[in-house]
Amino acid sequence: MTNKPSSLNNKSIVFIGFMGVGKTTIGEAVAKKLNRDFIDIDQEIEKEFQISTTEIFNIYGEKVFREKEKALISEYCKCPEKIISVGGGAFLQDEIKNLCLSECIVIYLHLSWEAWKERLDLIIDSRPVLKGRTLEETEQLFYTRQNIYASHHLKVETDQLTVDEITDRIVDLIQKTQ
C-alpha cells in the first residue's frame, strides 16, 4: 500500500527497509543535499550504550535494544525537518510504525533479493539478526520482513543504482512532492 502524502511540508523523513538496503548511506547523503540534520537510530542506540549493536544484543538482549529503539524513534519523529534512518527491524513494532506514518514522510528503500544477497558479506558481521542463519533462512526473513515495510508513503527501487543516483532521485521526489 502506498499512501501518497498531500504535502511533505516540514515533516521529517524516515527511511525504512531491510538491513543493508542503504538506509544509513542514503539517509546521510539526502540530509547533506537538503541541508537537514541526519539521525541514524542504530547509531544513536550505540551512542547511548557506548557499545556495538551486536554487544547490546549479546549483553542486554534484543528486547532492551527494541525498547531503546522505540524510545528514540518516538522522540525524534516528532521533531521537524530531520532525516531519520531507522533500523531494519523498527517497523516490527506497530507503535513505531504508526507514529512514523502519522508524524513523518516514510520512504521505503527497496532492493531485490538477488541484488541484496550480493551485499551480505558487507553487513553480516555487524547485524546480529543475520548471524547463524543459512542463506535460505536469510532469504525467508528477507521476504517475511517485506510485509512490515508495506505501509509507507513513498517507495524507491534501488537495484543497480549508485548511492548518488538514488540520492538524486529521492531529493527530486521530495522537491516535486512539496
Ligand SMILES: Nc1ncnc2c1ncn2[C@@H]1O[C@H](COP(=O)(O)OP(=O)(O)OP(=O)(O)O)[C@@H](O)[C@H]1O
Ligand atoms: N546503492 C548502493 N550500491 C552499493 N552499495 C551500497 C549502496 N547503498 C549502500 N551500499 C552499501 O551497503 C552496505 C549497507 O548499507 P547501509 O549500512 O547504509 O544499510 P542500512 O539499510 O542502513 O542497514 P541497517 O538496517 O542494517 O542499518 C554498506 O556497506 C554500504 O556502503
Ligand SMILES: O=C(O)C1=C[C@@H](O)[C@@H](O)[C@H](O)C1
Ligand atoms: O533488522 C533488524 O532487526 C535490525 C537491523 C539493524 O538496522 C539494527 O537495528 C539491528 O541489527 C536489528
Ligand SMILES: [Mg+2]
Ligand atoms: Mg543503517
